[in-house]
Amino acid sequence: MQAAERRQKKTELKREAILRSAAAAFRRKGYHGTSMEDISEALLMTKGSLYYYFQDKEAILFACHDFSLDKVLATLKQDPEASASQRLARMIEALVHVIIDELGGSALALDFTALSPELLARIIAKRDQFDRGMRAVIQQGVKSGEFRKVDVKLASFAVLGAINWISKWFRPEGEQTAHDIARTYSDLLVSALKAGELPAAPRRK
Amino acid sequence: MQAAERRQKKTELKREAILRSAAAAFRRKGYHGTSMEDISEALLMTKGSLYYYFQDKEAILFACHDFSLDKVLATLKQDPEASASQRLARMIEALVHVIIDELGGSALALDFTALSPELLARIIAKRDQFDRGMRAVIQQGVKSGEFRKVDVKLASFAVLGAINWISKWFRPEGEQTAHDIARTYSDLLVSALKAGELPAAPRRK
DNA sequence: GCATGGTTCTACCGTTCGTTCAAACTTCAA
DNA sequence: TTGAAGTTTGAACGAACGGTAGAACCATGC
Numbered sequence: 001m002q003a004a005e006r007r008q009k010k011t012e013l014k015r016e017a018i019l020r021s022a023a024a025a026f027r028r029k030g031y032h033g034t035s036m037e038d039i040s041e042a043l044l045m046t047k048g049s050l051y052y053y054f055q056d057k058e059a060i061l062f063a064c065h066d067f068s069l070d071k072v073l074a075t076l077k078q079d080p081e082a083s084a085s086q087r088l089a090r091m092i093e094a095l096v097h098v099i100i101d102e103l104g105g106s107a108l109a110l111d112f113t114a115l116s117p118e119l120l121a122r123i124i125a126k127r128d129q130f131d132r133g134m135r136a137v138i139q140q141g142v143k144s145g146e147f148r149k150v151d152v153k154l155a156s157f158a159v160l161g162a163i164n165w166i167s168k169w170f171r172p173e174g175e176q177t178a179h180d181i182a183r184t185y186s187d188l189l190v191s192a193l194k195a196g197e198l199p200a201a202p203r204r205k
Numbered sequence: 206m207q208a209a210e211r212r213q214k215k216t217e218l219k220r221e222a223i224l225r226s227a228a229a230a231f232r233r234k235g236y237h238g239t240s241m242e243d244i245s246e247a248l249l250m251t252k253g254s255l256y257y258y259f260q261d262k263e264a265i266l267f268a269c270h271d272f273s274l275d276k277v278l279a280t281l282k283q284d285p286e287a288s289a290s291q292r293l294a295r296m297i298e299a300l301v302h303v304i305i306d307e308l309g310g311s312a313l314a315l316d317f318t319a320l321s322p323e324l325l326a327r328i329i330a331k332r333d334q335f336d337r338g339m340r341a342v343i344q345q346g347v348k349s350g351e352f353r354k355v356d357v358k359l360a361s362f363a364v365l366g367a368i369n370w371i372s373k374w375f376r377p378e379g380e381q382t383a384h385d386i387a388r389t390y391s392d393l394l395v396s397a398l399k400a401g402e403l404p405a406a407p408r409r410k
Numbered sequence: 411g412c413a414t415g416g417t418t419c420t421a422c423c424g425t426t427c428g429t430t431c432a433a434a435c436t437t438c439a440a
Numbered sequence: 441t442t443g444a445a446g447t448t449t450g451a452a453c454g455a456a457c458g459g460t461a462g463a464a465c466c467a468t469g470c
Contacts, residue, residue, distance in 0.1 A: 007437090007446075011446090011447090028318055029237070029316070029318050029319075030235040030236060030237055030238070030316050030318070030319075031235060031237075031238065032234070032235050032236075032237035032238035033235070033236065033237035033316070033318070033319060035426080035427060035428085036427075036428065036429085037427085045448075045449095046448070046449055046450075047427090047428085047429090048429090048430085048431090048448070048449060048450070048451095049447075049448050049449075051428095051429070051430080052446090052447065052448075056428075056429075057427095057428065057429090111234070111235050111238070113233055113234050113235070113238070114234070114235075114238060148396075150389065150392075150393065151381075151385075151389055153381075154381065154385075154386060154389045154390070154393075155389070155393060157367075157370065157371070157374055158367040158370075158389075158390060158393050158394070159367070160370065161366050161367040161368070161369065161370025161371065161373075162362075162363040162364070162366040162367040162370070163366070164366065164370060164373075165362065165363075165365065165366025165367070165369060165370060166362070166366065168366075168369075169362055176356075176358075176359065180356075180359075181359060184355065184356055184359045184360070184363075185359070185363060187355075188355065188359075188360060188363055188397040188398070189363070189397060191353075191396060191397050191398075191399075192393040192394060192396050192397035193393070193396075194396075212416075212467095216416090216417090240456080240457060240458080241457080241458065241459085242457085250418075250419090251418070251419055251420080252457095252458085252459090253418070253419060253420075253421095253459090253460085253461095254417075254418050254419075256458095256459070256460080257416090257417065257418075261458075261459070262458065262459090
């Protein structure tokens, strides 16, 4: 039985390696722009071998999303009784690290349009679950007066947009480390929401 | 000559219609995921006709980017002597309108990876020009003390990310108008940068 | 009405890509 | 060493797609 476990572990590792390679390719060239050979060649395999680990190309895309979303959802489960700004700041930092460190920066930025309705529904469900969690934190801050009275949905989109966009420009060779980015982003985005001395400014026009 | 002008105008309009259809399709299914027939069918044409207006599929993608980037660059040319926060706010609002109103929300969110090196270089040049403009505004605010001492590059990415992400979730049927979004986003993002009473907080760890 | 030039359609070619499958290779327990 | 199970390969297929060419269609000016 020892051997069976080792084997299982090994194929599990290979599945993850395929996911990393696929996610990197999808991110660079898009789902439809990536061929199975693109994915396999980077791992010194032939494309045929991929079908031993995944049913088809779509299953790989689904697994990428599912894997990433699980990591993203994990950022919700934190801090039992912290302030809204603390919770938001920690969430943002955790998210930045997930985006950059896991699957090499893919996460929510990939197409899911290519998925069939059934698989798509499962991904959307998870994404919605995360959206609700993020909005709840912002809502909490608005209610407690910590944050300004913003449209919670829009504010949430703005925060997530800024973070998700990272995968479009981040390069591991760049000067910024994931840690730098995480700190700067949480500073910036939490300040965006905080009720400052600036009055909810009466706007021109 | 009257007739020649009318004809010319008509083909110009058709070119733009093709671009709008193409941009919508690219945004939904990605560049490689959309076929020439996808683009033409939405306009009640056959794919063959598209080649009368554009050399090939790549030319359409290039035109989408080029068209959008020209609109985006136009947002730089404003306010001769305004404060950094005013300039940034107006830029953000203009950008949101461009993203939503022009080409139905495509802009910088499309793949450019599919472009050949020559065309890619031209797009990147324009995008860089815009990046410099946006960074200059933020830099101005930091220098004048209006904004906090942030990493200008990161702050610029955060602002642009939030805005560009709009094309991923915006639906014309939704409750938010372009105007609502523009106002909320400029409020949020300018506040993110403003030097508030919150001290450049000494951070845990 | 007819000829000209602009526009669109249809049919087709060549290529690429996802997927399949049977054969070959590897690993390891007996 | 042998055999069975796990893994990889390489060739082949069928479908979809980008692009092309020439015929067909349509509007306009004489």
